[in-house]
Amino acid sequence: MNQSDSDTIFNGGVSSYGGIEIETPSTSAGNGPMSASSLNNADSSANVSGGPTKVVSHSPLIVGSTMNRDLRRPSGLSTLSGVFAPVALSMFSVLLFLRMGFVVGQLGFLMTVVELLLAYFIILLTVLSLCAISSNGAIEGGGVYYMISRSLGPEFGGSIGLLFFIANVFSCALYVSGFTEAFMSNFASGDLSNGSWKFFYCVCVSVVLLVLVLLGSGLFAKTALITFVVIGICFGSFIATVLFRSPMNITVPVSNTYRYEVWVNESDPSAGKEVDLNQTITANYTGFSFATVKENLFTNYTFDYTTGKKTDFALMFAIIFSGVTGLMAGANMSGELARPSVSIPRGTLNAVFTTLGVYILAAFLVAASCSNDLLQNDYGVMMDVNFSPLFILVGIFATTFFSSMSNLIGASRVLNRLAHDKLFGAVLSPAAYEVSSGNPVASVIISWVCVVLVLLIGAMNKIAKITSIFFLLSYMGVNIATLALELTSAPNFRPTFKYFSWYTCALGIVSTVTMMLVIDAAMSAIAIVILMVLIMFLHYQAPPGSWGSISQALIYHQVRKYLLLLDSRKEHVKYWRPQVLLLVSRPASCCPLIDFANDLKKSGLYVIGHVHREGTFNNSDAVTSDPLQKVYPFWLSLVDYLKVKSFVELTISPSVRHGVQQLIRLSGLGAMKPNTVVVGFHETQRSETTLNETKLLKDLKYSKIGRNDVVEYFTNADYIPNVGSANELHGNPTERLDSEEYVSILKDALHLNKNLCVARHFTFFDKDMVLKNLNKRYIDVWPVDLLKPDQTGLGWDNSCLFLLQLACILSMSSRWKSATLRVFICVNSLQDMHRRERQLKEMLGHLRIKGKSIVVPWDHVVCHFTDGNASVKDSADLPRPYISAMNEMVRRHCADTAICFMNLPLPPEDIANSEQYLELLRSLTGDLPPTLLVHGLSSVISTAL
Known part of the structure; x- marks a missing residue:
């Protein structure tokens, strides 16, 4: 191996010490490779002599004046209209009007409260994580996907984001179908209630949704507030009914055929039962009565008359939990909120506690006014006992319609952000189109088409389970992201929301996984497999995101901890392994040796060291810039293209010998220090091999610096000296190392108690x-x-x-x-x-x-x-x-x-x-x-x- 003085020294440049850097929200994952020429010219205009220091950003970050920019969006939605109302409405769903009576009839009031508290405890754990992430910085559109991808990276974020999009599409279709069924059961009859007409009604409802969403977030906010008021009035009508309506008998609906069964022959039980709809069967509505509360205080499991299945604690919990999982509705609106980092925590928490209070109140009112027989045999008990059933019917329509609208908006925003981030390449590029107001019309239309296709497929009950599991996966992703950020102890993770810890995050993960298994273990396994496949696909196909990698932060946190535990005084010969420092002058002629040394390390430390031989600083009072800051990325890229597992150490020294001494003494960290030095041989003639000739450079799908730029840099750096300014380091890159200095380096390595290897004939190996x-x-x-x-x-x-x-x-x-x-x-x-x-x-x-x-x-x-x-x-x-x-x-x-x-x-x-x-x-x-x-x-x- 030939020892050459130095590679090219770059002009100018300023290092940013102690600068404040804020992430640019519009940063996308698709950054192009950095060229050698562009790196040479970077920061060349920085003023470093006299005057204040100029802070220079070396990444897609905003500094300086951005600190003073008001992050409020003047035209954005408020906390009430953008978060509180959507979350509250999504969490009410149909549970409030169609399921609460049946749940209380089976569980009793006390156990209903227990299950509500348990469900909300699980939800609250995720809400705490959501509040922590959303209050830690500026948030753009994309909701949950944006938070997870910017915390856990593009692979996990992109896969969760796609599943969350699918879940929103399916959920929208489910709510549209539910709205249509409620409409048809009350207003359609005869031929107008068959399957074809149902699909037609569903499409009509979805078209109305499409028009409303295309009109923008302002109309959505008004719709949310109006719907919230309407539901409040509808629920208020039920409160008034309980307090002021007199006791009466309520006819059990004929859809409950089990209640209308009679013995074919009372004297012969073996003859079985038959349905007799000619009889009238009633149950008692008592009005507000503490005696009725006492009757409905404890559990009384029977069966679900719509399915014939026996009820139990798990089934009732699944009904409750599936009705209160709309907690991400506000986060989905992150791109339309005036202050998302403030509105999401405040609005979501208020909505959660408000809906919990309403559910407990509703449970108490039905337990205090309806007999247990009525609660168990009439799903629509709140409608049947109301002064005007129309109020409850409007409430059902309002909750299902708004929930479907919220899901369509959530799906379109996630799809739009996925398209902007280019994680799935050109496939989603049409979804990135937006109008001047920022409304992602293309994403809305694509999401609507997907909803119609799901409606065409049908089988809504089968889809419901996988939809719930996909939602739970996204909740798990939020908890994992917050847990990872908390465990890294990153100084910049300073959420203004403080009411969380790693315990709550871990409990949130366990609870969401448990709920997935309770809903359907087989489907949960399928969903996790799909998630893993998407993660692997994005890992190999997606461009690297410039959002920061939580994995790097976690690795740093753990490596630092274990490096402190690694004690050089406890080394033993039984566990010795080579820890190699390979000294490289010209990478063009050393690539085979670099690759060979990689096979020698046996899971040990491998460091590639290089000395830039330069003169002393002309101005000893100030260091204007470190040329190695711009050289280092090219060396790292070279290691990537060679696909070797090594660190890179570079140093500047007036002589190669002194630089090598620095590398031998200072390379490594703690107990991980090189014990073996490998050098190339000092040939009489300098090798003219270039990187273009080597076959060892592999192809990488994505790289910060292109392969041709790496080859160009190391080719030019060997032969073209860079004449810099008066404040730079000077040297003669074309001068060769003499034999005495080379042998002195060998002796120094031995004197520093390092094993020594001299490699020859590896240039063309x-x-x-x-x-x-x-x-x-x-x-x-x-x-x-x-x-x-x-x-x-x-x-x-x-x-x-x-x-x-x-x-x-x-x-x-x-x-x-x-x-x-x-x-x-x-x-x-x-x-x-x-x-x-x-x-x-x-x-x-x-x-x-x-x-x-x-x-x-x-x-x-x-x-x-x-x-x-x-x-x-x-x-x-x-x-x-x-x-x-x-x-x-x-x-x-x-x-x-x-x-x-x-x-x-x-x-x-x-x-x-x-x-x-x-x-x-x-x-x-x-x-x-x-x-x-x-x-x-x-x-x-x-x-x-």
């Missing part, structure tokens, strides 16, 4: 081609100390054992498992070769290393050393014939060798012998396969359990 070649199937190890040729026994020192350990680790790598490890031991021909081979096999077995043992006679090699050279102490003084003979012997055995490991002779004491030492290494490794010269200092192999 094609690992894939080698491993595909069945002939190149060996990893050779030559544990021979050239300074002590007389010590040919198996009493190996740490250096030889380290050499063997590295070769063993390489053979354990998944990509090298097809290669065979060969260990060579050199002996005199007079010695017992078979005995030595047996000893070597036993030793390898003792060390649990799988490999072939080969004994090689080397009398013809060692004779060149013993001829008057017995007192050689310095590697630079080793006889050249001795080294040449050693090289020739290795070459004879390496015809089928992929990688060769050899002992590295220690660098000479006298630095003046550097060139002589390098010439010795050239002679030793000449014409060999890719070779790693290794000198180990630490004990790395353990035979103990």
Whole structure:
């Protein structure tokens, strides 16, 4: 490997220290790659000498004047019309008018209150998480999807967002169908009530919804307030009925055929029952009476006359919970609210507690005025006892119609935000169209078409369960997002809403999952599988979002905690692993070595280090900019394109040697520090290889910096010096490292107690081609100390054992498992070769290393050393014939060798012998396969359990 001075130094630039950064709400996920030229020109106009410091944004964030901008939208909706009314109306649904009497009749008043409190407790946990997220920053349109995606990232947010869109579409269809059924049961008859007419009525209702939603959020707000007032009047009519209407008998509806069954033959029970609709069966309405309250105080489970199924606690809870799950209606309006971060928490909480109070009041009123027989046998008891049944009928129409309208708006807003974020590519691009007022008309029309298609499919009861599960998945996503933000302890997570903790978030997750299983375990499993498939799809297909990654924050939080627990004083040889620092000058010629070192680390630390050799600062009083800030992204992109698992450490130093010392001392963190330094060889001629020639750069679907820009940067940086201004660092990038400085670097690594590896012949190493070649199937190890040729026994020192350990680790790598490890031991021909081979096999077995043992006679090699050279102490003084003979012997055995490991002779004491030492290494490794010269200092192999 050739050591070159430096890469290009960029002009100007200002680092932002302590700047305040606010996320731009309009940021989308589809950011284009950053080019080398654009990065060179970035921040070039920053003023750094004299005057105030100029804060520069390095990401799609707003700084400075944005802090003073009023985040209020003047034309937006208020808390009352935009959040409170939609949430309250969605949570009333049909439970208030059609199901509350039946629930009280089965559960009794006390258990009804318990189940209401339990359901609202589960809902409140999610509401607390929703309030926390919504009060932590500016919110745009998209509601729940926007919050989850900006907290958990595009994969989880996009998948939850799509399911939430589908749930809103299905829910809208369900409410439209419910509205139509109520209308037909009261006003249609004969041929006008068949299936075709029902679909026609549903489409007509949906068209009215479409027109209202297309007219904008202002009309929706007015509709919400009017509907809320109407429902208040309708419920008020029931209160007045209970307080002022006299007792009477109410006829049980004929739809309850079970109540109209009579024995065919009273004397013969085996004859069974039949329905007799000619009789009149009544139940008592008592008016307000404490005696009636006492009658309806406790549970009295019978069966549901519409399905014939026996009732129990779980069934009643499912009815209650399914009726109060509209808590996201206000969040869906986030893009239309004047102050969403204030309105969503305030309006949602008030709506939750208001509806809870109304439900408890409704439960008490029906328990105090209707007999248990009436409650159990008449779903429409509130309508039948009312002064005017029309009030309750209008209430039913109002709740179902508004809920369907709210779902259509929610679906369109989520779809519009998904289209803007480009998570699903061009498929959703038409949905991004908006009119000048900001109303997403395209998303509204697409959502309406989906609703009509669902109505055409029919089977509403089957769809209802999966819809509820999709809604619960979105609630779970909100809780997960808040829990993740809380666990990261991120300083910028400072929601103004404080009434939550990680306990409430965790309970919210558990409760939503539990409810999913209670509703339908099989469908819940299917929904989770769909969610996982969408997450995987978006992980590989969606462009990376520039919203910040919660996973990175969580990883940082956990890694910091565990790094503090990792104690270097507790290291043990049994758990030793290589932690590699690879020193790189020219990436163009080092890509094969970078890839090879990645196979050596065995789950250990891998750091790629580079020194920019520059002069000293001309102005020592101020650091104008750090050129490495602009260089660093290109190195990270290079690592991405090579697909190696490594860190990158860059430093600036007046000399490469001093820079390497910095890297060796400072690379890593805590107990994760490099213990092995790998360097390329100092060749006599500089390699002219470019990144264009390497096959190791892989294709990435998305990258901050394009592949061509990375190639261009590292090509230009090797040859084109960048002449900067007077305040910059200066150097000569074309000057090469001399032999004395190179050898000094080797000595420094050993003096700093690091294992040392010198790699040669890796410039054109094609690992894939080698491993595909069945002939190149060996990893050779030559544990021979050239300074002590007389010590040919198996009493190996740490250096030889380290050499063997590295070769063993390489053979354990998944990509090298097809290669065979060969260990060579050199002996005199007079010695017992078979005995030595047996000893070597036993030793390898003792060390649990799988490999072939080969004994090689080397009398013809060692004779060149013993001829008057017995007192050689310095590697630079080793006889050249001795080294040449050693090289020739290795070459004879390496015809089928992929990688060769050899002992590295220690660098000479006298630095003046550097060139002589390098010439010795050239002679030793000449014409060999890719070779790693290794000198180990630490004990790395353990035979103990």
